[in-house]
Amino acid sequence: MKAVCWNGKHSVEVVNVPEPGIINPHDAILRVTTTAICGSDLHLYDGYIPTMQKGDILGHEFMGEVVEVGAAVDNLKVGDRVVVPFTIACGKCFFCKRDLWSACDNTNPDSQLSESLYGFSGSGLFGYSHMMGGYAGGQAEYVRVPFANVGPLKIENGLTDEQVLFLSDIFPTGYMAAENCNIQPGDTIAVWGCGPVGQFAIKSAYLLGAERVIAIDQVPGRLRMAAEEGKAITINFNDTDIFERLKDLTGGMGPDACIDAVGLEAHGTTIDALYDRAKTALYLATDRLHALRQAIYACRKGGTVSVPGVYGGFLDKFPFGAAFSKGLTLKMGQTNVHKYLRPLLNLIKDGRIDPSFVITHRLRLAEAPMGYQTFKDEKNECIKIVMRPT
Amino acid sequence: MNEQQIVSRRDRPSSSEDGLSAKALRHPLVTGGLVLAGAGLAYVAVKTIRRGENPKAREVHVELSIAIDRSPEELYYFWRDFKNLPRFMNNLESVQQLDANRWQWIAKTINGSRIEWEAEIFNEKENELIAWHSIEGAEFVNAGSVRFQPGPAGHGTYLKVKMNYNPPAGKLGLALAQLWGETPEQLIKQDLRRLKQLIETGEIATIDGQVSGRSPSPAKKTLAARALTALSAG
Numbered sequence: 001m002k003a004v005c006w007n008g009k010h011s012v013e014v015v016n017v018p019e020p021g022i023i024n025p026h027d028a029i030l031r032v033t034t035t036a037i038c039g040s041d042l043h044l045y046d047g048y049i050p051t052m053q054k055g056d057i058l059g060h061e062f063m064g065e066v067v068e069v070g071a072a073v074d075n076l077k078v079g080d081r082v083v084v085p086f087t088i089a090c091g092k093c094f095f096c097k098r099d100l101w102s103a104c105d106n107t108n109p110d111s112q113l114s115e116s117l118y119g120f121s122g123s124g125l126f127g128y129s130h131m132m133g134g135y136a137g138g139q140a141e142y143v144r145v146p147f148a149n150v151g152p153l154k155i156e157n158g159l160t161d162e163q164v165l166f167l168s169d170i171f172p173t174g175y176m177a178a179e180n181c182n183i184q185p186g187d188t189i190a191v192w193g194c195g196p197v198g199q200f201a202i203k204s205a206y207l208l209g210a211e212r213v214i215a216i217d218q219v220p221g222r223l224r225m226a227a228e229e230g231k232a233i234t235i236n237f238n239d240t241d242i243f244e245r246l247k248d249l250t251g252g253m254g255p256d257a258c259i260d261a262v263g264l265e266a267h268g269t270t271i272d273a274l275y276d277r278a279k280t281a282l283y284l285a286t287d288r289l290h291a292l293r294q295a296i297y298a299c300r301k302g303g304t305v306s307v308p309g310v311y312g313g314f315l316d317k318f319p320f321g322a323a324f325s326k327g328l329t330l331k332m333g334q335t336n337v338h339k340y341l342r343p344l345l346n347l348i349k350d351g352r353i354d355p356s357f358v359i360t361h362r363l364r365l366a367e368a369p370m371g372y373q374t375f376k377d378e379k380n381e382c383i384k385i386v387m388r389p390t
Numbered sequence: 391m392n393e394q395q396i397v398s399r400r401d402r403p404s405s406s407e408d409g410l411s412a413k414a415l416r417h418p419l420v421t422g423g424l425v426l427a428g429a430g431l432a433y434v435a436v437k438t439i440r441r442g443e444n445p446k447a448r449e450v451h452v453e454l455s456i457a458i459d460r461s462p463e464e465l466y467y468f469w470r471d472f473k474n475l476p477r478f479m480n481n482l483e484s485v486q487q488l489d490a491n492r493w494q495w496i497a498k499t500i501n502g503s504r505i506e507w508e509a510e511i512f513n514e515k516e517n518e519l520i521a522w523h524s525i526e527g528a529e530f531v532n533a534g535s536v537r538f539q540p541g542p543a544g545h546g547t548y549l550k551v552k553m554n555y556n557p558p559a560g561k562l563g564l565a566l567a568q569l570w571g572e573t574p575e576q577l578i579k580q581d582l583r584r585l586k587q588l589i590e591t592g593e594i595a596t597i598d599g600q601v602s603g604r605s606p607s608p609a610k611k612t613l614a615a616r617a618l619t620a621l622s623a624g
Contacts, residue, residue, distance in 0.1 A: 005603030015603040023600065024593045055603030072592065090591040094459060094545065106587040109595040112576065124595065134597045144600060147591075 002389065003057045003140035004368040009047030012058065012369050020136065020144040025072035028148030030082065034161035035062040035139050035365070037375055037385045038169060039195050040310055043264075044128070045372050049312075051113060051130040059139025060086035060126040061168040063161060066152075067142070073149045082152035084145055085337035086169045088124040088135065091150035102334035107146065108133045122334060139368060141389040153341045162356035162386065163348055166200070170384075171355050172340035174200025174261070175207075177308035180331035181257035183208045188250055190214040190298065191232070192291040193261035194222035196358045196384045197308055201259050202230035203353055214249060216242060221380040229357045246298050254300035262291035263310045296323050307332035358384040365389045452553045452575045456582040458589050459546035462538035466517045468589065469536055478584040478594070481577065492525075505530050531556045549585075553578060 005015045020029055038061055043049050063083040066076050076082065088107040089096050095103035104123035108114060111121030113131045124146075127137020136144060145152060155164050174197050181189055189205040191198050194217035205213045215226035216235045223234040235245050246255060295305050296319050305328055323330065347353050360383045363371045371385045458465060468474055472493045476482040483496045483504060491511045496504050507528040513521040513535075523533035532555035539548045553574070584594045 003601075003603065007603075013603070017603055018601045018605050020601045021599070023596060023598070026591070026593055053602075053604070055605075057602055090587075092459065092590045093586075094457070106591050107595050109597055111583065112580070133595070136597070136600050136602055146595070 001141035002365055004059060004365065006044060006052050006056045006058055007054055010045060012045065012372050014366050014368055019142050022068060022070045023144065024146060025070045026147045026149055027070040028066050028073055028076055028145045028152070029068040030064040030084070030143050030145055031067045032062050032064040032138050032141060032143055032389050034165050035059050035387050036165060037371055039197065042376055045376065049129045053130065057136040057140055058127045059137035060128055061165060062138025062143060063165050063168065069148065075149050076152060081155045083155060083164050083167045084138070085151045085341065086126055087334065087337050088126065088133065088146050089150055089338055090147055099336055099339045101336045101338040110134065139365065139387065151338065153345060159348065162359060163354055164345065165386065166355040167341055167344055169335065169337065170196045171200050171344055172337045173197050173308050173335040175204040175340055175344060176335050177201045177259045177261060177306045178204035178208050180306040181205065181259065181304050183210050183257065185209060186211050187256040188212045188214065189257050189259065190216060190246060190255035191259045191261055192216045192295055194219065194226045195261065198261035199225060199230055199358050201261050201308070202226055202232045206231065207347065207352065214246065214255065219379045222383060225383060242294055243298055254298050255303065256300055257304040257306060258295035258299045259306045259308070260292045260295050261308055264312055293319055296328065299326065299328055301326040304329040304331060309334065359386055361385040363387045450555050450557065450574050452578050454551045454575065454579055454582055456549050456586055457541055457546050458549060458586045460589050462540055462547045463517045465547055465549065465589065466520070466538050470520055478588055479581045530558055549582070551578065551582065
């Protein structure tokens with residue numbers, strides 16, 4: 001089968017590899033019908049995530065048709081059409097039982113490195129380095145899905161792939177970011193970053209009852225989508241002073257909650273660079289903390305700063321004093337996708353949101369290398385790329 | 391006698407990593423973080439006590455805790471049947487029962503050879519404690535114990551595992567050292583994680599056997615053919 005494989009910095013290849021097989025009793029094999037490239041895939045592409053190996057199959061946003069099930073999978077059968085969460089969860093551990101699916105204890109086969117860096121390891125992920133489990137990803141014709149009785153969501157007829165694919169990651173990620181804001185009637189929510197996650201955060205904030213959403217970015221195409229699709233008030237921070245504009249819009253008080261949908265900028269924040277710098281100075285000289293720092297400064301007293309991610313290492317000049325003095329709540333974490341699958345599917349079925357609005361590019365899997373390049377370079381025109389294996 | 395207590399000593403990861411993650415692991419900040427992470431945690435705690443300067447006389451002592459969501463009784467009976475141990479302890483090939491309290495243990499070493507020893511359970515308390523040691527004259531002198539304690543409400547059972555062994559001298563010791571290296575606690579920690587996975591989910595998480603761009607040329611048997619085989623096998 002064809003699969004998109006990581007081949008080093010700025011190098012992905014579509015390679016002919018064997019088809020996957022059942023390894024564990026709760027596995028299933030999917031024939032992938034649609035998949036996507038994620039903003040966080042660019043960190044892999046840029047060579048900033050450690051523990052990648054040449055030949056690793058990429059892709060954590062995918063859906064398809066079940067073609068084989070393991071002996072212990074009793075709720076799926078061959079022919080079922082499913083969307084799969086990008087986090088792999090067992091459903092049985094302390095964390096899964098409490099809806100903290102991305103913290104699953106039992107799905108990272110080699111949790112040592114993650115434990116060393118973070119104290120404890122979270123769940124395994126598809127296609128996102130050996131530190132995160134090393135599982136082969138779904139930018140391929142077929143994919144092995146562990147714990148297929150737990151993760152995959154069955155999709156009935158009447159919904160297209162493009163309408164439901166983003167339940168795998170970016171829609172729940174944006175939604176969880178908005179939910180973490182604890183939105184009350186009358187609230188104004190500010191969202192930094194108008195990439196796909198930001199776009200879903202904007203829509204989710206309105207769905208959750210926000211009165212106004214302000215979207216902040218510098219890429220005109222992305223701000224335009226935030227305004228037209230998201231119905232957000234936009235701020236281009238190249239033209240406008242963010243703080244002044246936010247105060248202006250909120251009677252001098254600041255937004256009630258702020259979402260950082262920018263995350264760790266790839267520049268100068270490789271894990272090794274972080275540790276090297278930490279060695280000498282114990283804090284980092286980085287100018288890439290701006291989104292999170294701004295969110296903390298701008299947020300009203302007693303408000304919430306919500307961080308869907310992704311952050312990997314250490315931050316320098318983090319305005320913790322400001323956060324403390326203003327009594328902020330910080331909420332963060334990898335998305336607990338499983339928690340949101342069914343409620344968000346219902347929103348789609350009820351016509352309250354059509355997630356396909358973010359798609360700007362449709363490619364064949366064979367065009368993946370060009371897709372990665374475009375996604376990296378063409379931020380204005382390119383917001384979300386989906387790919388079909390054939 | 392001098393006792394050096396090393397909390398959360400850093401070790402090389404067992405899977406193949408690139409240079410920078412290995413470098414990251416040795417970094418003092420990581421170690422510092424680990425000391426904080428390791429202190430007083432009921433989840434997994436590691437202590438390694440090494441005595442003496444002559445490696446041949448060194449006794450290895452490992453203590454680990456892990457929480458598993460089953461009753462102490464179920465876990466006690468699972469562990470008490472030592473035949474189950476190789477299911478999650480990767481270094482063991484088999485453990486066979488000789489009589490009520492005595493067992494024949496066989497462990498793998500790296501070059502395909504094995505070590506065997508006989509061990510007996512010398513102390514146990516139903517649903518609470520199992521303690522065993524190698525019998526007099528065994529080639530590989532070792533002892534271990536596991537305690538099962540109910541955790542706080544909603545937290546399952548806390549297992550506290552202790553293992554001691556004297557690395558044997560000569561070729562055997564060398565083979566063991568090559569296999570187990572400097573990281574017996576990492577190996578045993580990984581064993582306990584596998585036990586937790588096995589008990590809580592019924593399987594052990596793995597990517598062994600998965601496909602990648604490094605796999606040898608595509609297998610001739612397609613999914614469709616495998617499905618037919620599975621069907622006809624019943």
